[in-house]
Amino acid sequence: MALLDIRNLSIEINSPNGRIKIVDNVNLTINEGDICGLVGESGSGxxxxxxxxxxxxxxxxxxxADRFRFNEIELLKLTPNKRKKLIGKEISMIFQQPLSYLDPSKKIGKQLIQNIPxxxxxxxxxxxxxxxxxxxIELLHRVGxxxxxxxxxxxxxxxxEGEGQKVMIAMAIANQPRLLIADEPxxxxxxxxxxQIFRLLSSMNKNQGTSILLTSNEINSISDWCSSLSILYCGQNAESGSKESILEMPYHPYTNALLHSIPNFKQPLPHKGRLNTLKGTMPLLExxxxxxxxxxxxxxSQSKCVIKPLTKHLKHREFSCHFPLNLRENQRKEKENVFIPLTISL
Structure with missing residues (x-):
């Protein structure tokens, strides 16, 4: 069952040059009790x-958004007070740079006590x-x-920084949320x-059934802890699906670039060899x-790429690319693995 179901989410801002769409029709689904990884470069949204x-x-x-449901409740249709009350009770977030979110004029214990509902x-x-x-005290012991x-x-x-991150996690789980969002913790x-923090989040997921949305710019660092992955680039969906299928055979070129961005040190590297990186940099918003x-x-890329690709669905996988990688090879393997029963006529 989907705890969080988002379809065609768009975030726009007004600028001197007109309206800019930062997030462009993004889909995101988090099932009950799952750990979902949201991966992308800095600035991907x-x-x-x-x-x-x-x-x-x-x-x-x-x-x-066409759909923005949490526990079968359409959040964007709620009044601001009802939405604030529901999210404050059911959802918590761990921010980046935790020390900057703590009050420097108050002791940690007082701030933690104030965050307990x-x-x-x-x-x-x-x-x-x-x-x-x-x-x-119990929350601090729980986070190690x-x-x-x-x-x-x-x-x-x-x-x-590590102690501050654990304190931030203790504050986030004080209300016993059903969904915990960890923004590059x-x-x-x-x-x-x-x-230690990865093991802590994993134990919360297994022991308490907390669903977790884990954002990161390193797909290799979070792949061991996630059950599903969603790849973003510049506010657009690149690919999403189960962790095993994406790591084994990525369809989108950006996913493939992320997987090969870190060298494999198990094999000898050529002298002065080039790293597997994409040319260029992230574009500006304007x-x-x-x-x-x-x-x-x-x-x-080809001339057809000036048209935004439609999202394609293939066996619990979603990808947006005109020229996907490994698609034919994967379909060939699936055909070879199909069991055809033999019928013997007497």
Missing amino acids: KSLIAKVICNAAKESWIVT HWTYKGRWWQWFGWKKRRA IKDHLDIMNSYANEIS MNALEPITKA QMPVGCRLGPRCPF
């Missing part, structure tokens, strides 16, 4: 989509006094912080801390290409 889901969009943004209390009435402090007294008595400038962290936005950088 991952954080914008996450903020729209969390009702943190700016007033100047023009947000439209009253409706999460499930004890007896005589246990009400001091329950938020006990709950804050053992010395809770030191963290709760510290200010934001006195803790490390491993940015600028050391590998050991990254592995200079978005017509049609497929990857066209000017794509090594397989």
Whole structure:
């Protein structure tokens, strides 16, 4: 069952040169209890989509969608107060650079206690006094912080990036959300801390059934933890589907470039060999290409790419490309694997 179902989401802004479509008809589906990876370069629109889901969009943004359902409720049709109440109870978000979102004038413990909602209390009435402090300590222990007294008595400038990220996760899960959005939570962290946070999010998903939307610009770093992937480029859908099918045989050239962007150090590299990178850079907002936005950088682009490709569906896979890769090879393998029963006539 789809917990979050978005179809043809568009985000536009007004500029001196006219209206610019930052996010162009993006589809996104997150099933109940899944970990979905939203992958793309910086500037592809991952954080914008996450903020729209969390009702943190700016007033100047023009947000439209054919379908924007959370738990079978159309969010864009709700009043602002009802939407804020529903999202505040069911959805939480972990932001990038957590130390910049913490109040530098308040201790961590006080900020964490203030973020614990009253409706999460499930004890007896005589246990009400001091329950938020006990709950804050429990949340810190859950995210892997053992010395809770030191963290709760510290200010934001006195803790490390890894500790700040864990504190931000503790604040995000204080309301026991059904959907947790982690917007590049491993940015600028050391590998050991990254592995700890990944294991923490995975345990939340398995033990509590929390659905997670994990955004990143490195497909290889999150592929071990996600069950499905959705690839974005310049606000357009490139490809989406199960993790195994995308990693084994990508259809979109951009997905293929992301998978081969990091060298395979298991094999010897040629001396002064070139890295597998796409030529060019991400275009500016005012200079978005017509049609497929990857066209000017794509090594397989042709004149037909000036027309935006339609989204094609093939066995739980979606991709938007006029000239997909590996499509014929995959169809050939599927035909070879088809079981044809033998009939023996007596």
